[in-house]
Amino acid sequence: MNTVKSLRFTCIRCGKCCTDKNTIVNLTYFDILRIKNGLKLNIDEIIDILGFYTFDKPLSSEEEKRMTISPIETERGFAFIGLLKNSSGACYFYESNDEKCLIYNLRPIFCKTFPFSFGILKKVNNEVNAEIDIFYTEKGKKFCLGIGKDAPLIDKDHWINLGTRALQELKKNHNLIKEWNNSVRIGKIIPTVKKFLIIIFKLENL
Ligand code: SF4
Ligand code: SF4
Numbered sequence: 001m002n003t004v005k006s007l008r009f010t011c012i013r014c015g016k017c018c019t020d021k022n023t024i025v026n027l028t029y030f031d032i033l034r035i036k037n038g039l040k041l042n043i044d045e046i047i048d049i050l051g052f053y054t055f056d057k058p059l060s061s062e063e064e065k066r067m068t069i070s071p072i073e074t075e076r077g078f079a080f081i082g083l084l085k086n087s088s089g090a091c092y093f094y095e096s097n098d099e100k101c102l103i104y105n106l107r108p109i110f111c112k113t114f115p116f117s118f119g120i121l122k123k124v125n126n127e128v129n130a131e132i133d134i135f136y137t138e139k140g141k142k143f144c145l146g147i148g149k150d151a152p153l154i155d156k157d158h159w160i161n162l163g164t165r166a167l168q169e170l171k172k173n174h175n176l177i178k179e180w181n182n183s184v185r186i187g188k189i190i191p192t193v194k195k196f197l198i199i200i201f202k203l204e205n206l
Contacts, residue, residue, distance in 0.1 A: 021089025115140020
């Protein structure tokens with residue numbers, strides 16, 4: 001098993017993580033707000049860059065629990081919200097001629113943290129000071145060309161800081177989705193994507 005100290009990676013910009021047709025570029029509500037503000041998009045323009053990846057069958061609560069980002073109830077069914085994909089299955093924001101991300105500084109947290117995932121090892125007083133474990137994701141191990149014995153050792157502090165932020169954002173995102181899905185299930189709200197986005201937009205003013 002790898003320890004944080006022995007993880008090796010450098011991004012060689014092969015573009016595989018942006019062009020894999022089986023990968024959904026999942027978004028947290030923080031990602032949506034960053035992209036909205038960075039690109040100065042209104043609510044309809046945001047909807048135009050989102051993909052709604054629906055399930056053909058209902059998920060069990062066990063399956064739902066195992067997911068890093070939970071799907072939400074929408075008018076199109078139970079769905080993951082991610083960035084739209086182009087006709088070849090690559091991310092909408094991948095520029096294949098220059099092999100670059102068009103929203104690099106605004107890219108979602110999953111893009112920033114790829115090929116790593118994080119877990120809390122030990123809580124110290126609060127989650128800000130929690131000890132973070134870092135490991136390669138399965139997709140990372142499968143196709144990231146930046147991982148390998150010839151790659152440099154990772155900058156541990158950089159990745160721990162990023163991992164800590166990612167875990168905090170994921171937790172808040174999880175709570176928001178849980179509240180949304182519960183409200184839909186008890187008939188308190190009718191699930192429309194637009195309504196979900198309005199709730200997210202209001203959060204940034206809190
Ligand atoms: S947002 Fe950028 S980094 Fe993320 S998958 Fe799309 S092109 Fe790649
Ligand atoms: S697959 Fe790995 S090396 Fe290739 S662009 Fe993505 S992060 Fe970089």
